[in-house]
Amino acid sequence: KAGVTQTPRYLIKTRGQQVTLSCSPISGHRSVSWYQQTPGQGLQFLFEYFSETQRNKGNFPGRFSGRQFSNSRSEMNVSTLELGDSALYLCASSLAGTSAYEQYFGPGTRLTVT
Amino acid sequence: GNSVTQMEGPVTLSEEAFLTINCTYTATGYPSLFWYVQYPGEGLQLLLKATKADDKGSNKGFEATYRKETTSFHLEKGSVQVSDSAVYFCALIPLTNTGNQFYFGTGTSLTVIP
Numbered sequence: 001k002a003g004v005t006q007t008p009r010y011l012i013k014t015r016g017q018q019v020t021l022s023c024s025p026i027s028g029h030r031s032v033s034w035y036q037q038t039p040g041q042g043l044q045f046l047f048e049y050f051s052e053t054q055r056n057k058g059n060f061p062g063r064f065s066g067r068q069f070s071n072s073r074s075e076m077n078v079s080t081l082e083l084g085d086s087a088l089y090l091c092a093s094s095l096a097g098t099s100a101y102e103q104y105f106g107p108g109t110r111l112t113v114t
Numbered sequence: 115g116n117s118v119t120q121m122e123g124p125v126t127l128s129e130e131a132f133l134t135i136n137c138t139y140t141a142t143g144y145p146s147l148f149w150y151v152q153y154p155g156e157g158l159q160l161l162l163k164a165t166k167a168d169d170k171g172s173n174k175g176f177e178a179t180y181r182k183e184t185t186s187f188h189l190e191k192g193s194v195q196v197s198d199s200a201v202y203f204c205a206l207i208p209l210t211n212t213g214n215q216f217y218f219g220t221g222t223s224l225t226v227i228p
Contacts, residue, residue, distance in 0.1 A: 004157070033214050043203065043218035056215045090157055094214055103214055105150075105157035 002026065004093050004106035012112045018079040021109045025072050025093030032074040033103065034066060037088040046089075049074055078111075086113045116141045120204045120219035127194055127226050135189040135222045137178075137204035145206040147171075147180055147187040148216070152201045161189075161202070194226045 005024045013019050025032050033056075034046040045058040049068035066076040072093070078085055088110050092103040121136040139145065146165045150158040162171030167182035176191045187204060204219040 031214055033216075035216075035218075042220040043216075045215050045217075048214055058215070092158075092214070092216075102160055102163070103216070105159070107155070107157045 004091060004104050006089075006091055006106040006109050008109060009107065010110045010112075012114060013081050014114055015081055015083060017081050018077065019081060019111060020075055020077045021089055021111070023074045023076075023091035023093075023106060025074070025091075026104055029093035029095050029104075030072055031094045031096065031103075032068055032072065033092045033094075034074070034076050035090045035092070036060075037090060037108070038086075043090070046076065081113045083113050085111065087111060116145070116206065116208050116217045118204050118206055118217055118219040120202075120222055122220075122222070123201075124223040124225060127224070129196055129226055129228050130193045131226075133189070133191040133194045133198075133224070135202055135204075135224070137187045137189065137219060139185050139187065139204075139206050139217075141185075141206055141208050141217075143209040144182070145208045147178070148205045148207075149176070149178055149187070149189050150203045150205060150218075152203065152221070154200075158203065194224070196226045196228055199224055199226045 007022045031050045033048040037043045048056040052068045063079045068074045088108045090108045092105045094103045117140045148163045149161040151161045162173045164171040164180035170179045178189045201221045201223045203221045205216045
């Protein structure tokens with residue numbers, strides 16, 4: 001069974017631009033969560049989607065948004081990029097929407113903002 | 115609130131040494147507890163988990179016991195190998211959480227030297 005895939009793996013953008021990252025969950029998984037990983041802040045929860053609905057949201061500004069499609073694939077968008085948005089963005093999928101189910105992480109998208 | 119505190123790294127050990135990485139948590143109710151491992155350039159992989167007090171999670175020689183009285187979930191391994199070199203994250207999901215929002219510790223980098 002294929003794992004969680006994220007595209008692109010690496011991305012370089014300029015301040016002020018916007019970016020879209022994609023996550024394809026494991027087949028059959030309906031929950032997709034997004035995390036930002038930085039050396040200073042560690043792993044921080046961005047948001048979670050379940051059956052195309054945002055169920056939880058972390059403490060990030062409105063520049064960070066996401067969506068989930070009917071096939072459970074998810075995208076996250078960051079508008080008006082800032083230098084501090086440089087990070088590894090990880091997505092995780094799980095079979096259903098409760099903590100009883102194991103989450104599987106993708107390899108991440110490394111975003112560099114210059 | 116919910117939070118995870120784990121021991122600061124980096125940790126450097128010789129092969130076959132005993133490993134302990136401390137993790138304590140604060141949570142509402144009784145959370146599920148996890149250890150994840152991240153190898154260079156990769157996403158997070160679930161190492162082990164425990165969902166209720168006194169449960170012991172184990173995998174690949176690693177163990178951790180859910181201690182409600184001390185709110186701890188310390189990771190141990192009796193004999194580390196070079197291949198165990200990675201960053202280890204302690205995490206929780208609160209029982210009251212309606213979804214899959216993990217709270218992660220800051221991570222502990224482990225280097226095992228031959």
